[in-house]
Amino acid sequence: MKAEKRKRTITDIVALAPGRLASNMQANLEKLSDEELEGAYHKSLKAKEYVVALGTIKARSDTTMITHLERRRELYARLAAIRPTAALTPASASSAKNQLPAASSIAPGQSSDAVPLVLQSTSDAAPVKALDLWTSRIESRTEQSVEQLRSAMRLWFMTEEHQALARQPGKSGLAELLDSPLRPEIDHFLTLSLDHIGHDLMRMLRNRLSHSLKSKDDIRAEALLQLLARDSTAIETAVSTSTGSKLPLVDAIVGLAKMRTFALNYQPDAIVSVQGRQGRAQRQLGSF
Amino acid sequence: MLPLFLAQLAHEKEKPTPDDLDALKAYLDLRLLSHACSDPEGRLQPSEKPGYLQSSVSGQDLFVPFHLAPYFPSGATLETAVRVATEVSLVASNPICISGSTTFLKSLREIGDLDFCEYHLATPEQLPDAVRAKGQKKADLALIEVKCRDKKHHSPWSSLSSEFKTDVLDTSGEVPASWFKMDFVSESELGVLPATSMVLPLGADHEAGNARKSFAYQEAVLCGGGPPRSLLRPESFGDYLDWLIEDARKRLFPEDTTEAREVRGPKALKRLLSAMLLLGETDAAEDVLQGINQPALQAVVARGRHQELEAMIPHLPEDQRARLCPLIKKATEGLGFAEDQVAEAAEIALQIGQDMLNQIDGWMKPAGDVT
Numbered sequence: 001m002k003a004e005k006r007k008r009t010i011t012d013i014v015a016l017a018p019g020r021l022a023s024n025m026q027a028n029l030e031k032l033s034d035e036e037l038e039g040a041y042h043k044s045l046k047a048k049e050y051v052v053a054l055g056t057i058k059a060r061s062d063t064t065m066i067t068h069l070e071r072r073r074e075l076y077a078r079l080a081a082i083r084p085t086a087a088l089t090p091a092s093a094s095s096a097k098n099q100l101p102a103a104s105s106i107a108p109g110q111s112s113d114a115v116p117l118v119l120q121s122t123s124d125a126a127p128v129k130a131l132d133l134w135t136s137r138i139e140s141r142t143e144q145s146v147e148q149l150r151s152a153m154r155l156w157f158m159t160e161e162h163q164a165l166a167r168q169p170g171k172s173g174l175a176e177l178l179d180s181p182l183r184p185e186i187d188h189f190l191t192l193s194l195d196h197i198g199h200d201l202m203r204m205l206r207n208r209l210s211h212s213l214k215s216k217d218d219i220r221a222e223a224l225l226q227l228l229a230r231d232s233t234a235i236e237t238a239v240s241t242s243t244g245s246k247l248p249l250v251d252a253i254v255g256l257a258k259m260r261t262f263a264l265n266y267q268p269d270a271i272v273s274v275q276g277r278q279g280r281a282q283r284q285l286g287s288f
Numbered sequence: 289m290l291p292l293f294l295a296q297l298a299h300e301k302e303k304p305t306p307d308d309l310d311a312l313k314a315y316l317d318l319r320l321l322s323h324a325c326s327d328p329e330g331r332l333q334p335s336e337k338p339g340y341l342q343s344s345v346s347g348q349d350l351f352v353p354f355h356l357a358p359y360f361p362s363g364a365t366l367e368t369a370v371r372v373a374t375e376v377s378l379v380a381s382n383p384i385c386i387s388g389s390t391t392f393l394k395s396l397r398e399i400g401d402l403d404f405c406e407y408h409l410a411t412p413e414q415l416p417d418a419v420r421a422k423g424q425k426k427a428d429l430a431l432i433e434v435k436c437r438d439k440k441h442h443s444p445w446s447s448l449s450s451e452f453k454t455d456v457l458d459t460s461g462e463v464p465a466s467w468f469k470m471d472f473v474s475e476s477e478l479g480v481l482p483a484t485s486m487v488l489p490l491g492a493d494h495e496a497g498n499a500r501k502s503f504a505y506q507e508a509v510l511c512g513g514g515p516p517r518s519l520l521r522p523e524s525f526g527d528y529l530d531w532l533i534e535d536a537r538k539r540l541f542p543e544d545t546t547e548a549r550e551v552r553g554p555k556a557l558k559r560l561l562s563a564m565l566l567l568g569e570t571d572a573a574e575d576v577l578q579g580i581n582q583p584a585l586q587a588v589v590a591r592g593r594h595q596e597l598e599a600m601i602p603h604l605p606e607d608q609r610a611r612l613c614p615l616i617k618k619a620t621e622g623l624g625f626a627e628d629q630v631a632e633a634a635e636i637a638l639q640i641g642q643d644m645l646n647q648i649d650g651w652m653k654p655a656g657d658v659t
Contacts (some may be wrong), residue, residue: 013318021358021570025322040321043314047290068647072575077642082584082629 001034009037013044290315291529291567292651298526299534308522313372316520319568323354328394328558332357339519340509342356346370351515352391352508356563359577360508361393368477373404373510374478375429376472376485378418383516384485387506393478395577398586400521400593401482402474405502408489412465415489416453418468418531420445425605428475429483430612432603436468442603463491463497473600473612480615482596490516495524503528506562525566533648540641543637550588550630553637556578560644572644579640584633587625 001009010029014022028039289373290311296303316339324334324341332352335342340351345366352360361369369386377384388403389396408415422431423445434441434448437455441447456466467488474483488498494516505528509515519525536559538545539552557580564573597616604612625633 013321021322021326024324024326027466028321030325043317046311047315047318062623068643069572069575072572072579072640072643075636076575076579076582079579079582079584079636082582082625082633098654147401 001037006037009041012042167281289567289651291525292648294526295520295529295533296652297528298523299334302376304526309520311522312522312525314321322568323357323455326358327360328364331360331362332360333376333498337518339516340515340609346374349512349514350510353505353519355505355562356391356494356508359395361390362576362630364477365393367401370476370510372402372476372478372483375426375474376404376422376470376483377406378415378422378487379406379410380410381512382409383509383511385509386541387486387507391506391508392561392577395581397521397581397591398593400589401484401596402478404483404485405507406485406487407494407499408465408487409516412457412489415456415465416448417486419468420448422470423448425608430473430604431470432600434468434475436466436472437618442606448599451595463489464491467498467501471600472484473597473604473608473616475612475615480597480612482593482600495521503531505566529563529566532559532566533645536560536645537564537642540638541647549634549638551592551625552586553641554588554619556641557585557637557644559646560641563612564644567648572647576640576644577639582633584625584629585637588630588633588637591630 010026013029014026032040149231294304294308294312296307318462320334320339320341323332325332327343331343332341333343334590335351337351337583339354341354341357343350343352348370350370360366369390373384373386374380383406385405385407386403387405389399390402390404393399419434423443432442434445434452437450437531439455440453452468456468459466467486470485470487472483472485474481486502488501490499491497493499495518499517504515504517504519517524536556539547539556540553545552556577561573561576561580564570564576594616600608600614601616
C-alpha cells in the first residue's frame with residue numbers, strides 16, 4: 001500500500017474512533033501491516049454501516065450530542081461549586097465556626113470584599129480574617145485566586161492534626177494525606193493551583209526546592225507538603241528572590257507564609273468588623 | 289450504533305443472527321485497536337480473546353475488557369487490588385475477577401467497596417470447606433457474612449457445615465452448585481473497605497446457569513489459561529448494555545422505591561458511565577467521571593461506605609473489632625458537607641443522569657424519527 005493511501009486509510013478509520021482515543025488508535029493503526037490495516041478498514045465500514053443498513057437505530061447526531069454535553073457541563077459546574085463548608089471533625093462539623101464562604105458565593109469579577117465573613121469574633125477566626133484581609137490587597141485577584149486561598153485555608157483548618165504527618169520526610173506523609181478524608185479538599189486546591197501555577201514558578205521551585213524531584217506532580221506534592229507543614233519559609237525565600245513574578249499562586253504562597261506570622265500575632269481587637277476593613281487592613285498588613 | 293442495536297435486541301428478547309456476531313467481531317477488533325496501550329504504562333496489549341486487552345500482574349495473567357482500559361488501575365494500586373482478590377479467592381486455580389467500581393480505581397477517587405467475582409470451575413464439594421477456611425482469622429481480611437439462597441451466615445460459622453452445605457450443593461442441571469456471596473472487611477493500602485466476592489460455580493457451559501448472575505463486560509479477569517467467558521457474544525454485549533440503561537432508568541425515574549436520592553444519583557451515574565464507555569462516547573464518559581469525582585458526590589459515596597462498614601462492626605471477631613473499630617471510626621468522622629449540600633449534589637446527579645438517559649433514548653429512536 002502506498003504511503004499516501006495508508007495515511008488516508010488510517011485517517012478514515014480514526015474518524016470513527018471514540019473522541020479522545022483517536023490519537024491512541026492512530027498510533028496503534030500505524031503499527032499494523034498493510035494487510036492488517038486493510039482488514040481494519042473493512043471492519044470499520046462493516047461496524048459503521050451494519051446497523052444503519054438495518055434502519056433500526058438513528059445515526060448519532062453531533063449537534064444533539066453537543067447540546068447535551070453543554071447542558072450537562074452547566075450541571076457539572078454546579079456540582080463542582082458545592083464545597084465542604086465544615087471542618088472534618090465531628091466537633092467542628094457541628095459548628096459553623098470554621099465555615100468559609102463557598103466558591104459559588106463569589107460571582108465572577110466580584111471581589112472578596114463583597115463576600116460576607118461567616119466567622120466573627122472567635123479566636124479560631126484569626127487565620128480567616130487574615131485571609132480575608134490579605135485577599136483584599138491582591139491587586140490582580142480573580143475569583144479563582146480567591147477560591148484558591150480559601151481552599152488553602154480550609155486545608156489549614158482541616159490539617160491541624162495532620163501537621164506532624166505532613167512534616168514527615170519523603171512522600172509517606174503525603175501518601176497518607178491523600179488517602180485521608182482530606183483528599184477532596186487537597187484535590188480541589190491542587191486543581192486550582194494547577195490552573196494557575198506557571199512554568200516559571202515550577203522551574204523556580206524545581207531549582208530551589210527540589211533538585212531531586214522530577215515531575216510536575218512531585219513539585220506540586222512538595223509545595224503542598226510545605227504548605228501543610230506550615231513551613232513556608234523555603235517557598236517564601238524562593239519567591240522573594242524570583243524576578244518579580246505576579247502569578248497568583250506566588251502571591252498565595254507568600255501570603256500564606258505571612259499569614260502564619262499574622263495569625264500567631266493576631267489580636268482580636270485589631271480588627272473590629274468586616275466593614276471598612278480596607279483601611280485597617282492596609283495598616284495591619286503593613287506589619288507583614 | 290451497533291451497541292445500541294444489540295441492546296435493543298436484548299431488550300426485546302430477540303435472538304441475534306450470525307451477521308450480528310460478525311458485526312460485533314468487527315466492532316470489538318476496532319475498539320481493541322482504539323484502546324490498546326491506552327493505560328498509562330501502555331502495558332495493556334490486544335489479546336487473542338476478542339475484546340480483551342491483556343497484561344500480567346504479580347505473576348498472573350490479566351484480561352481487561354477493552355472499554356475499561358483507560359480507567360483501569362495500574363502500578364501499586366493494581367497490585368494491592370490483585371492481592372486482595374487473591375486473599376478473598378476460595379480456590380487458587382479459579383479465575384477471579386476485579387469487578388464494578390474497582391475496575392475504575394485509577395480514576396474514581398472514592399469507591400464504596402471492592403468488588404470481586406470468582407468463577408468456581410472445580411467440583412463443588414470442596415466449597416463449604418473452602419468458605420469455612422476463609423472464616424479463620426486473618427490480619428488484614430475479616431469474613432463478615434456469607435449469603436446463600438437468602439440465608440445469612442455469620443461467625444462462628446457453625447451453620448456452614450450444615451445449612452450452607454446443603455443449600456450450596458443441592459442443585460441440578462446446568463448449575464453444579466448454588467451461587468453465593470461473601471462480604472469481608474479488607475484492610476490494605478487502599479484503606480479499610482468493605483469487600484464483596486460473588487462466587488459463581490460454573491458447569492460445562494461457562495455462559496449458562498450461574499454465569500448469568502454477572503456480566504463478563506464488567507470484569508477484569510485474573511487467571512491462567514484465558515478468561516472463562518467470552519466477550520464475543522452479541523447477547524452478552526446487548527444484555528449488559530440494556531441492563532446498564534434500564535438500571536439507571538429505574539434509579540433516575542423511580543416508580544416505587546425506598547432508595548434514597550443520595551444513593552440513586554451516584555449509582556445511576558456509574559451505570560451511565562459504563563454505558564457511555566461501551567457506546568464509545570468517551571467525551572461524555574470523561575465528563576461524567578469528573579462529575580462523580582466532585583467532592584460533594586465523593587462525600588455521598590464515602591458516607592454510604594461508612595454506613596456499610598459500621599453495620600459490619602458487630603459481626604467482627606472481638607480482637608479484630610478492637611483493632612479495626614478505631615480505623616473505621618476515624619474514616620467515618622465528618623465529611624465536611626452539610627446535609628443540604630449532599631441533597632443538592634444528589635439532585636444535580638439525578639439531573640445529569642436524566643439528561644444522559646434522554647440522550648441515549650434519543651439515539652434509540654427508529655431511523656424514521658430523525659429530527
